[in-house]
Amino acid sequence: MLDDATIQRTLAAALRTGGDFAEVFVEDKRSSSAMLDDGRVEELSSGRDRGAGIRVVVGETTGFAHTADLSEEGLRAAAEAAAAAARSGGGGVREVALTRRDAPRPNGVEVLPETVAKGAKVELLRRADDAARSAGAAIRQVRARYGDSRRRILVANSEGVLAEDDQVRTLFVVSAVAVGDTGMQTGYESVGRTIGFELFDRYDVEQVARTAAERALTKLSARPAPSGTMPVVIGPGGGGVLFHEACGHGLEKDLVDKGASAFAGRLGEQVASPLVTLVDDGTMAEEWGCFAVDDEGTPAQRNVLIQDGVLTDYMWDVLRSRKAGRPVSGNGRRQSYQHLPMVRMTNTYLVAGQDDPDDIVASTERGVYVASLGGGQVNTASGDFVFGMTEAYLIEDGRITEPLREGNLIGNGPKVLRDIDAVGNDFAMGKPGTCGKDGQGVPVGDGVPTLRVRALTVGGTAA
Amino acid sequence: MRRPAGAGAAAGTRGGGSAAADAAPLEVADRVVAMAHDDEQLEAYVVRSTDTQVRVHGGEVEQLAVASSVGVGVRVVRDGRQGFASCGTVDPDAVAEAVAEARDNAAHGEPDEAAGLPEPDGVEPPALDLWHPGYAEVPLDDKVALALELERAVVGADRRITGVESCDYEDWRTEVAVCSTTGVRRSARETGGELVAWSLAGDGDDLQSGFGFSFGRSFDDLDVEAAARDAVERAVRMLGATKPPSARTTVVLDPWVTAQLLGVVAGMLAGDEVVKGRSPFAGRVGEEVASPRVTLVEDPTDPRHWGASPVDAEGRATRRVPLVTAGVLEGFVHSTWTARRMGAEPTGSAVRAGHASTPVAGCRAVSLVPGDADPARLVAGVDDGVLVHDVSGLHSGVNPVSGDLSTGAEGRRIRGGEPAEPLREFTIASTLPRLLRDVVAVGSDLTWLPAGAAGVTLVVADVTVSGA
Numbered sequence: 001m002l003d004d005a006t007i008q009r010t011l012a013a014a015l016r017t018g019g020d021f022a023e024v025f026v027e028d029k030r031s032s033s034a035m036l037d038d039g040r041v042e043e044l045s046s047g048r049d050r051g052a053g054i055r056v057v058v059g060e061t062t063g064f065a066h067t068a069d070l071s072e073e074g075l076r077a078a079a080e081a082a083a084a085a086a087r088s089g090g091g092g093v094r095e096v097a098l099t100r101r102d103a104p105r106p107n108g109v110e111v112l113p114e115t116v117a118k119g120a121k122v123e124l125l126r127r128a129d130d131a132a133r134s135a136g137a138a139i140r141q142v143r144a145r146y147g148d149s150r151r152r153i154l155v156a157n158s159e160g161v162l163a164e165d166d167q168v169r170t171l172f173v174v175s176a177v178a179v180g181d182t183g184m185q186t187g188y189e190s191v192g193r194t195i196g197f198e199l200f201d202r203y204d205v206e207q208v209a210r211t212a213a214e215r216a217l218t219k220l221s222a223r224p225a226p227s228g229t230m231p232v233v234i235g236p237g238g239g240g241v242l243f244h245e246a247c248g249h250g251l252e253k254d255l256v257d258k259g260a261s262a263f264a265g266r267l268g269e270q271v272a273s274p275l276v277t278l279v280d281d282g283t284m285a286e287e288w289g290c291f292a293v294d295d296e297g298t299p300a301q302r303n304v305l306i307q308d309g310v311l312t313d314y315m316w317d318v319l320r321s322r323k324a325g326r327p328v329s330g331n332g333r334r335q336s337y338q339h340l341p342m343v344r345m346t347n348t349y350l351v352a353g354q355d356d357p358d359d360i361v362a363s364t365e366r367g368v369y370v371a372s373l374g375g376g377q378v379n380t381a382s383g384d385f386v387f388g389m390t391e392a393y394l395i396e397d398g399r400i401t402e403p404l405r406e407g408n409l410i411g412n413g414p415k416v417l418r419d420i421d422a423v424g425n426d427f428a429m430g431k432p433g434t435c436g437k438d439g440q441g442v443p444v445g446d447g448v449p450t451l452r453v454r455a456l457t458v459g460g461t462a463a
Numbered sequence: 464m465r466r467p468a469g470a471g472a473a474a475g476t477r478g479g480g481s482a483a484a485d486a487a488p489l490e491v492a493d494r495v496v497a498m499a500h501d502d503e504q505l506e507a508y509v510v511r512s513t514d515t516q517v518r519v520h521g522g523e524v525e526q527l528a529v530a531s532s533v534g535v536g537v538r539v540v541r542d543g544r545q546g547f548a549s550c551g552t553v554d555p556d557a558v559a560e561a562v563a564e565a566r567d568n569a570a571h572g573e574p575d576e577a578a579g580l581p582e583p584d585g586v587e588p589p590a591l592d593l594w595h596p597g598y599a600e601v602p603l604d605d606k607v608a609l610a611l612e613l614e615r616a617v618v619g620a621d622r623r624i625t626g627v628e629s630c631d632y633e634d635w636r637t638e639v640a641v642c643s644t645t646g647v648r649r650s651a652r653e654t655g656g657e658l659v660a661w662s663l664a665g666d667g668d669d670l671q672s673g674f675g676f677s678f679g680r681s682f683d684d685l686d687v688e689a690a691a692r693d694a695v696e697r698a699v700r701m702l703g704a705t706k707p708p709s710a711r712t713t714v715v716l717d718p719w720v721t722a723q724l725l726g727v728v729a730g731m732l733a734g735d736e737v738v739k740g741r742s743p744f745a746g747r748v749g750e751e752v753a754s755p756r757v758t759l760v761e762d763p764t765d766p767r768h769w770g771a772s773p774v775d776a777e778g779r780a781t782r783r784v785p786l787v788t789a790g791v792l793e794g795f796v797h798s799t800w801t802a803r804r805m806g807a808e809p810t811g812s813a814v815r816a817g818h819a820s821t822p823v824a825g826c827r828a829v830s831l832v833p834g835d836a837d838p839a840r841l842v843a844g845v846d847d848g849v850l851v852h853d854v855s856g857l858h859s860g861v862n863p864v865s866g867d868l869s870t871g872a873e874g875r876r877i878r879g880g881e882p883a884e885p886l887r888e889f890t891i892a893s894t895l896p897r898l899l900r901d902v903v904a905v906g907s908d909l910t911w912l913p914a915g916a917a918g919v920t921l922v923v924a925d926v927t928v929s930g931a
Binding site (some may be wrong): 034037038040041042043044045046047048049050051059060061062063064065066068069075081085087103119120122140142143175177179183184185186202219225227229237255258259260294340370374375376379380381382384385386387388405406408409411412457458459460461 | 520521523524525526527528529530533542545546547548550551552554557560564566567568569571572573575615625626627628629639661663672701706708724738739740741743818819821828855856859861862863864865866867869870871873887888889891892893912927928929930931
């Protein structure tokens with residue numbers, strides 16, 4: 001994307017007035033999307049954003065600037081702006097010897113979406129619309145969205161790191177509205193992988209659409225969710241967001257360092273039920289949160305965060321690893337070249353256990369079975385977190401019975417981790433997600449086997 | 464926080480990116496419009512922004528960024544088909560590529576009778592005082608000093624404050640232009656600044672956080688003391704909080720909470736959702752949809768609103784739009800397309816998430832008409848209930864189509880008309896249509912917030928609190 005000599009001169013400009021660390025992050029992102037709504041292909045949309053973000057670190061201060069001008073003059077101006085922002089004092093010249101880092105990409109891409117005719121993308125939308133509408137007369141509205149992106153990045157820093165990545169993601173989302181005596185209900189389903197248009201050789205958009213439509217139809221007969229504290233069983237693949245919120249954010253080292261995490265200072269301690277082994281893994285082929293290198297040029301890694309209930313490690317970025325004198329973990333990510341990197345999750349999952357999923361339900365007298373969770377949010381300081389249930393059922397006498405309307409569940413992260421009393425042997429990855437932190441969104445994945453939390457508060461309205 | 468992919472972007476920074484950000488947005492937009500072919504309508508939307516972001520921690524500057532960016536969005540309509548493309552630069556080659564892409568995209572859409580760009584409607588944009596040229600002259604050192612002052616004020620205010628998770632200063636100068644082949648040619652600009660602190664309070668194993676902020680159009684509007692006071696109070700008052708028992712009760716919502724719920728209600732009154740049958744309010748104009756105490760207005764022409772703007776995202780003049788008057792639904796907000804589809808008057812309510820998004824109908828400045836009683840009097844009128852200071856998980860627990868509402872919450876118990884012990888780890892649930900009907904009182908404390916809705920204390924009966 002840039003030649004080595006230009007990168008070296010830009011880093012030199014960034015460090016000209018002193019500085020402990022400098023980095024150039026170059027990004028060229030193309031995206032396209034197509035939307036069908038209300039029975040009509042409304043619009044296709046294309047976007048191109050290209051530029052560089054440059055940071056300079058002096059002591060505890062990071063200066064940052066970005067530019068869409070990738071000429072050498074543009075880069076130098078941004079480097080000088082970043083250096084000035086870092087308010088560097090001394091002076092000096094530093095030569096940076098770059099070493100190209102060849103991290104393996106988790107998987108190849110067979111069909112680059114940019115090579116696919118737009119008509120073929122539109123055709124997927126029409127098929128999805130037909131399939132959703134034929135799922136039942138009560139389906140009144142369907143929205144289908146196709147999206148792809150190709151994000152090429154280059155990262156170089158004053159430690160000599162030089163790394164590139166080419167990330168291709170393809171996504172298909174259907175949401176349906178069903179209308180009945182009880183009003184309107186919605187159903188949602190998505191497929192997304194870090195691959196190209198071959199996504200549609202593996203997944204049938206009609207099936208995606210039918211699943212969305214059936215969810216909406218099922219909810220027409222749903223009753224209000226209960227209110228109060230009870231056992232909650234989460235289905236395979238449906239509930240990775242539980243760990244994302246319950247402890248994932250709290251294990252990000254930036255929040256830990258600022259004393260804003262309930263997990264600060266607890267390395268080596270039993271923080272969860274012995275059934276819990278939690279992993280964050282950026283190398284998982286094709287998953288939504290995978291990549292070859294993170295946005296600081298560190299190769300993706302598999303990191304065990306909790307082993308048999310014992311807290312083994314946090315997630316790290318380059319600056320915090322440097323300070324602690326330890327290896328990086330591959331968790332430095334950013335939304336775009338206009339943003340500074342932060343400690344972020346990749347694909348976060350609970351390792352499968354020994355229990356038979358049917359037994360987990362059968363041994364639950366009364367509670368809630370959540371087949372699919374929606375988004376969530378956490379207060380990392382108190383550890384309190386919420387997450388939405390988009391498909392849930394009542395458990396009565398050890399059997400899954402009636403469907404429930406939507407609502408949030410609330411719990412306390414450290415307590416919920418201890419309250420996990422069953423983990424199934426049926427692991428599955430969940431839906432592609434976008435993790436938001438400090439105003440930046442990055443793609444993430446998650447997965448869980450069937451599991452049970454002894455006590456969670458279900459935020460419905462029924463007694 | 465996590466949401467499903469494709470379910471709407473997380474909040475982001477403003478604008479796109481470019482070094483060649485010198486040209487005025489109106490000139491750039493004119494140049495793009497000149498690239499239109501005779502047989503098509505073409506609209507250029509250009510945003511240019513210069514931002515300063517300062518984050519301090521432990522008495523030092525942790526991060527400092529100063530950046531300019533510019534982005535261009537191009538909409539092409541031909542034969543009733545619409546296409547869109549964007550680029551984060553004003554580089555002529557990139558802009559030409561975006562125009563060609565938008566044109567090609569239009570060929571793949573499906574025709575719609577209501578498609579088409581707006582034409583000038585003769586309504587003049589209001590003159591709003593949103594641009595303070597003096598802001599550009601404020602030295603960077605003063606901005607850094609203000610952030611450091613805020614951190615000191617928070618940390619030193621109370622021995623139970625254990626630290627500050629983040630303490631940020633941010634300001635921006637943003638200019639927007641919309642020009643089209645149909646004769647629209649408008650621009651708007653604003654300055655703004657914000658101070659935000661996230662504080663941490665601790666007592667033994669108990670760790671709680673809180674936030675405080677101050678915002679304004681000029682540097683002098685920023686009030687360190689007010690931001691620090693809120694940040695300290697919101698964290699400290701949660702120490703020792705416990706989980707309440709489940710019950711159906713009366714809740715008193717903090718203005719901050721009301722504003723967030725109003726944001727969801729405003730979304731349900733957007734033309735696109737109504738046209739497509741996704742709003743529970745569709746077809747109900749003239750009906751009583753809320754308590755008679757509820758009068759809801761969208762008014763971007765009021766400069767006190769954070770979202771105030773003289774023009775909308777299609778270049779129409781904004782206007783005051785009554786949405787609900789004394790509980791009766793009056794109408795919806797419209798973009799050009801939704802107004803045509805519904806045969807309604809345009810309301811100048813097109814909004815965009817940024818240069819890379821197409822315009823849709825949406826509110827940017829809603830507020831409830833305040834009532835007579837101040838918050839203390841409202842609480843005094845509640846014998847047993849819950850004061851809700853904050854909510855979480857609105858994106859995961861509120862469904863604007865079904866109307867189901869369930870959010871995480873924290874606050875205090877109300878006993879005998881007095882705020883009592885702090886509460887946390889509970890949810891409040893109802894449905895949005897029910898919540899609007901169950902409003903018992905609206906406070907007198909209209910509060911301007913950095914959000915698309917202003918806040919006010921709200922008393923709502925018969926809400927389910929789920930706890931222990």
